[in-house]
Amino acid sequence: MTIDQTVKHCRQQMDKSLEYLEREMRGLRTGRATTALIDYVKVNAYGSPTDLKSIAAISVPEPTQLLVKPFDPSLRSEIIKAIETADLGLNPMSDGNQVRLNVPSPSAERRKQLTTQVRKMGEDAKVAIRNERRDANKHLDQLLKDKSTHTSEDVVKNAKSDVEEMTKQHIATIDQACNRKVSEIEAV
Numbered sequence: 001m002t003i004d005q006t007v008k009h010c011r012q013q014m015d016k017s018l019e020y021l022e023r024e025m026r027g028l029r030t031g032r033a034t035t036a037l038i039d040y041v042k043v044n045a046y047g048s049p050t051d052l053k054s055i056a057a058i059s060v061p062e063p064t065q066l067l068v069k070p071f072d073p074s075l076r077s078e079i080i081k082a083i084e085t086a087d088l089g090l091n092p093m094s095d096g097n098q099v100r101l102n103v104p105s106p107s108a109e110r111r112k113q114l115t116t117q118v119r120k121m122g123e124d125a126k127v128a129i130r131n132e133r134r135d136a137n138k139h140l141d142q143l144l145k146d147k148s149t150h151t152s153e154d155v156v157k158n159a160k161s162d163v164e165e166m167t168k169q170h171i172a173t174i175d176q177a178c179n180r181k182v183s184e185i186e187a188v
Contacts (some may be wrong), residue, residue, distance in 0.1 A: 003143060003151065003159045010136035010163055014129050015172045021174060022126040025181045028114055033103040034062045037090070038068070043077055043082040052079065066090075066101040073097040106185070114185045122178035124169055133167045 001009065026036035026148065035058040042049040056070040056079060068083075070076055079099055080092045089110070090101045106114060137160055143149050144156045 001139065001143075003155060006136055007159055007162050008124060010132050011018065011038065011166055013132045014166060016078075017125050017128040017132070018170060018173060022177060024121055025118060025177065028118065028185070029180065032064070033064055033066050033101075035060060035066065037088060037103070038066065038083060038086070038101070041082050041086045041088075043075065043078050045072075045078060051097070055079075057109075064103050066103060068092075068099040068101070070097070070099075086136075104148045111185050115182045118178050118181045118185065122174050125174050129167055129170045129174070133163055136163045 005076040018063065024057050026034065027040065035053075038058060041050050041052040043055060046181075052068070055072065055075055056068045059067045059069070061067050068079060070079055076094060076097060076099060080094060083090060083092045083099070083101065088104075090103065091098045093102075101145060130178075140156050140159050140163075143151045
């Protein structure tokens, strides 16, 4: 890999870490219903675990309610069982061929747990970002040591400063996303 490829790869990996964090935080319960709460609940459909969003239409008819309409009505009981075992604190109710979920506001204790969980997720994402920085710097050092690449120290130094700048930007973005989610959770 060249220096430019190393920096580009590092940026892509850092972006993936950010996307993963945002996707994970979307699934955390605030006081408002969102389809992301149950999108990735695994339902035992046709003998294999399948994401709920793949076998049902999920909608938000009211701010505190989710409606799950299975494409195959025979899966309704499996969907109810999967939501109950997912331990989301939601109580699925059968409503004809569909499933209704009321999303209650989390208690003060639950909100505290959720904010702790958000902060831990943010810290894990920061660790992933720092690991990418470490890997990129290690690769840049190898390029410098390899005499066949004819890489100058100044070019490597500039690339390392680019990687460091990317790291700072991504960590700042993680902090913003976590603070935004914490304030969402704490809003009653």
